[in-house]
Amino acid sequence: MTDRYAVIGNPISQSKSPILHTAFARQFGHELQYDKLLATHEDFAQTVQRFIDEGGKGMNVTAPFKLAALEFADTLSDRARAAQAINTLKFSAEGVHGDNTDGVGLVSDIRDRLGVALENRRILIIGAGGAARGILLPLLEARPAHLLLVNRTESKAHELVEASGASRQIVAAGPLSAVEEGAFDVIINATSASLSDAHLPLERGVFAPDALAYDLVYGRGDTAFMSDARRLGAAHVADGLGMLVGQAAESYRLWFGRRPDVEPVMAMLR
Ligand code: NDP
Numbered sequence: 001m002t003d004r005y006a007v008i009g010n011p012i013s014q015s016k017s018p019i020l021h022t023a024f025a026r027q028f029g030h031e032l033q034y035d036k037l038l039a040t041h042e043d044f045a046q047t048v049q050r051f052i053d054e055g056g057k058g059m060n061v062t063a064p065f066k067l068a069a070l071e072f073a074d075t076l077s078d079r080a081r082a083a084q085a086i087n088t089l090k091f092s093a094e095g096v097h098g099d100n101t102d103g104v105g106l107v108s109d110i111r112d113r114l115g116v117a118l119e120n121r122r123i124l125i126i127g128a129g130g131a132a133r134g135i136l137l138p139l140l141e142a143r144p145a146h147l148l149l150v151n152r153t154e155s156k157a158h159e160l161v162e163a164s165g166a167s168r169q170i171v172a173a174g175p176l177s178a179v180e181e182g183a184f185d186v187i188i189n190a191t192s193a194s195l196s197d198a199h200l201p202l203e204r205g206v207f208a209p210d211a212l213a214y215d216l217v218y219g220r221g222d223t224a225f226m227s228d229a230r231r232l233g234a235a236h237v238a239d240g241l242g243m244l245v246g247q248a249a250e251s252y253r254l255w256f257g258r259r260p261d262v263e264p265v266m267a268m269l270r
Helices: 016-027 044-053 070-071 078-084 102-112 130-141 153-166 174-179 224-231 241-256 263-270
Strands: 003-008 030-038 056-061 088-092 096-097 120-124 146-151 171-173 184-189 207-215 236-238
Touching: 003 044, 016 030, 016 096, 016 241, 016 263, 030 263, 044 056, 044 070, 044 174, 056 241, 070 096, 070 174, 078 096, 078 102, 078 130, 088 241, 102 130, 102 207, 102 241, 120 130, 120 174, 130 146, 130 153, 146 153, 171 174, 171 184, 207 224
Parallel strands: 003 030, 003 056, 120 146, 120 184, 146 171, 184 207, 207 236
Antiparallel strands: 056 088, 088 096
């Protein structure tokens, strides 16, 4: 019987997950049916349960259900617990396991695909929403020299950094204006500002020589952040498509024990 997988969200029509997982399955000759499931907050749990009852093996979870999925999981990976959000569910005889592959998808995209080192580098994260929460622990595990997390609502930046439990020598929080505190090697825009073409208060001094500017937003061409970064001297500029494909590849690995090759899938999507 063909294994069934799905992505659940609202809205869901825009999701690229079926295209990604079908392409991954083709690399290994796996038989896979991958559907899109639309749910509401009221019927989220029933929709997931029905999918399991019908033989579903795994599910990707997207906005706005990444928190709701926490309630549904019997066990959590460390990174899902740290992120307090789930983007991948695995259903088996042992129960429902929840994971969060967003951060490791980003780290593998930066390190493996773009070839930019994170160890001993200075990292700046702008934003303290769900995406920032998902990437903070995996970025800290990449052993940067220093990580500064800034946010428009400063208190949220402090809450995230406190919750990470990392040493104050490594990680710090501040308001958006704290981006002026010296040069960074990797600057990650984890805000949704690019969705409304809003500009962030970036200065030339933020970008160290050879800096990477990475916008988590994808599918919008050059964003305001990406063009500002280029103008202000960032040596490398990327959007979040590689993170999207990377997180999907890690979900696939969780389900099937094999990590697909992301390059041909990136090329297909571009
Ligand atoms: P949230 O709504 O949880 O958080 C939004 C964040 O953006 C907050 O920190 C908010 O600040 C900040 N923000 C919004 N507008 C502005 C602005 N004009 N200036 C400064 N800061 C602003 O969103 P998510 O964290 O879930 O997602 C953030 C982005 O990441 C989205 O655009 C999403 O598309 C992208 N993403 C990409 C993924 C990928 O695979 N590539 C995966 C997940 C997300 P404040 O707290 O002050 O409101």
